[in-house]
Amino acid sequence: MALYELFSHPAERGYRAGLCSKAALFLLLAAVLTYIPPLLVAFRSHGFWPKRSSYEEQPSVRFQHQVLLVALLAPGSDGFLAWSTFPAFNRLQGDHLRIPLVSAREEDRNQDGKPDVLHFRLELPLRATEHVLGVQLILTFSYQLHRMSTLVMQSMAYLQSSFAVPGSQVYVNGELRLQQKQPLGSSGLDTRYNVSVINGTSPFAWDYDLTRIVAAYQERNVTTVLTVPNPVWLVGRAAEAPFVIDAVIRYPLEVIEYPFRFWEMIKFAWIQYVSILLIFLWVFERIKRFVFQNQVVTTVPVPVLLPGELRKEHLA
Template sequence: MAFYDVYSHPALIRYKTSVCTKATLFVFVVLCLTYISPLLVAYRSHGFWIKRSTYEEQPVVRFQYQTLLVAATSTQGDHVAWSTFPHLNNMLGANLRIPSVSVREDDQNQDGKADLLVFQLQLPLKPEEQVYSVQLLLTFSYKLLRMSTVVMQSLAYVQHSSPVPGAKLSVSGDLRLVQRTPLPHRGLYDLYNVSVIDGSSPFASAYDLGNIVRSYQERNLTTVLSCPMPVWTVGRAAGSPFQLNAEIRYPMEVIRYPLINAKGCYSLTSLLSHNYTLL
């Protein structure tokens, strides 16, 4: 038995609502979590596979007023010396020369941090003495505060020699930070906050320049004086002192630090505290 379609009528049902509803908010949140949050994480981490990063900071540097000076007065090994360490001065005997020293630290941009050390020294000499080489050690207190708190004692080494006796040595350079390993991104790092020169030691070996420099270079964090063009002036008048003028700047440094911890995981603190620049 056949059936016939006598009558049909389609039904259209519409559901209407406003934009500002909980459903719209839910969809927006889901979209953000799906697309935007991974982009933000990738941007803030500057790449998921980078293990180290850098930041810039001007260190807080203070001259410690500890000095050791050795000047060769002949080509046969004769020398005169002076230091701020009483034990060494007592051992020098007739080789001791007490110089006139002037020190000034300038804060050129008025930000509370010293930018420049001006060190001037006049070394008295006998009429028959001439200066053929100069070695000078200056010690500093060095601090970094932006990420981890780094506190250490460092030095600057000034050295110059010439076959022609000189009247004056002028140096102008930067006290640069040398990192062999990245610094931690947080916490206190004071492993090298010890005196570079043991001024309390009564032994001559504690003041030997070779021993001091060798022990200092064994550290993973040091400073070095970058002075590409020392100026050696000849023609010293009889009876006049030998002059040494040094201008040492404390520049902005690029500090390396790890983005992952010892367990191989990215540190959330290092990611959030680092300022990235979108290129």
């Protein structure tokens, strides 16, 4: 009758030696070379302790209906025209004040309860002898993030456009992008910048100086910037027709950076370490087997009994 192998198991053999023997010293050295080098390799390959991570979030942005406008006029006119939604600023302008027609509409295209785009239009009335060469415009927003840390801040969009030829309209289609100089917190409430970009109650002219406003704003660690790839400057204004600023400002999905939390760092470090350690374990297991089987270090080989065999030996 033909015989078939139905079951098998490896035969184990133990090797005995003193704790102060060469064999014990070899095992200690092998353990050090097995567990320490993978740690060094993972650490030196960079990314072992990641400092920061990122996630995506659709910010909650609301236009605050605060506007500050300065229009540069061609030579031969009064130099500039200005207007804002701040009464104190308007009182300081004197004859340079010109009140425009303003309309703004926010649109939630994906119906998630958060606006996605702002349609802004400003029509600045002009006399027949007045021609606009450039504009500077500030719009303010309420900007909030909620997914990890709760960020609440007042931000702005700054638009500057000028050309050598007088224009009738400037059209911009851009995005209000978040800029981070430092990662945001991974938890808690951050209201450091929940203050007005423009001090609209101040009676002093320097509080409305665009240089001071922009400089103070750029000192923040978190800001928003209006990115406009190609503003369109249209020419050929009809007599006494207004100068028009037509802007479409989108609120895009943002990639938010934040510092790694402790357990996130441990998770990524552990994955890298273990993936390298498995290779060292495989290599040194075969080195130890070769050393002990070939008696490179002096030991006493003894058979290792299986649990069933051990019981039989005790019964005998």
